[in-house]
Amino acid sequence: MAMGVAATSGRDLPIPHFGRDYAPRIVLENNAAVDLPQIEGDEGDDRPLVVIDPGHGGHDPGASGVGVVEKDLVLDLAKALRDALLEQGDVRVALTRSDDRYLLHAERFEIARRLGADLFVSIHADSAGEASEVEGASIYTLSSQASSEAAARFAERENRSDRINGQDVAGQSDVVNTILVELSQRRTQAESRQFADLIQREAEGAIRFHPQPRRSAALKVLRAPDVPSVLFESGFITNQEEAARLASPAGRKRFADTLARAIRIYFVRQRDDLLGEETDEANESTADDAPTETTSDAGPEAADEAPAA
């Protein structure tokens, strides 16, 4: 494949090159104790960075099915996605965990923020308990209520650090700070939904979806105010056939290729939005096939304390 050109859906798309400053960053105090993972991919900060988060790990196995445990399954899926992205080039990748270790939800998105990630994808597999016939993938974004609650908390923290979106806001009122954070967060949520739309579009015919494929919930792992974030439930581990499919090399490859394609198109769109360009490939509207979202404030991964989903 020629440098500077990516094969996407059988068409050639220009590869995005842009600086990290294409979106405002909220500067927070550097107080997380977690080790930062290595960034893989081409050298240079102008390549967009995806942080892939395999759910669960360590003492938290997640859901379990016949012969398959979620924490292992999603780690394999995450590595396959990383490899697919690195093979295509032009995107940098980091995994929140590349082995069997436990991370808090907040540590996961804090890794993405501190690395200056442009996109965060948390990968999980679902459980339907005894209902072993239930199957299909689904895509979660943060519910708007949870989003504004999180914005208020981040605004509070901002008052201590005196900087927001790179600007000195010492002496600004709490109201102004809250508005700035909310504006950034609203944009982040819109971009998260755009990315979710792209996954759904690109996965058509390749990945089987649940009848309610799009959901929003108060997921702690999605609460970065300035990194577009999606949680992908790759399928039901409690469905024996689906679990076997996801654990097979062919199933992993289908998952990885599909998400890599969606990620790539997302970055092309971001670049074009930034430049104000109109490219037919990148700006195809998905508004006419906008999916119906299910909102639940008690999603499967909602609580830090109940990571078993």
Ligand SMILES: [Zn+2]
């Ligand atoms: Zn999970």
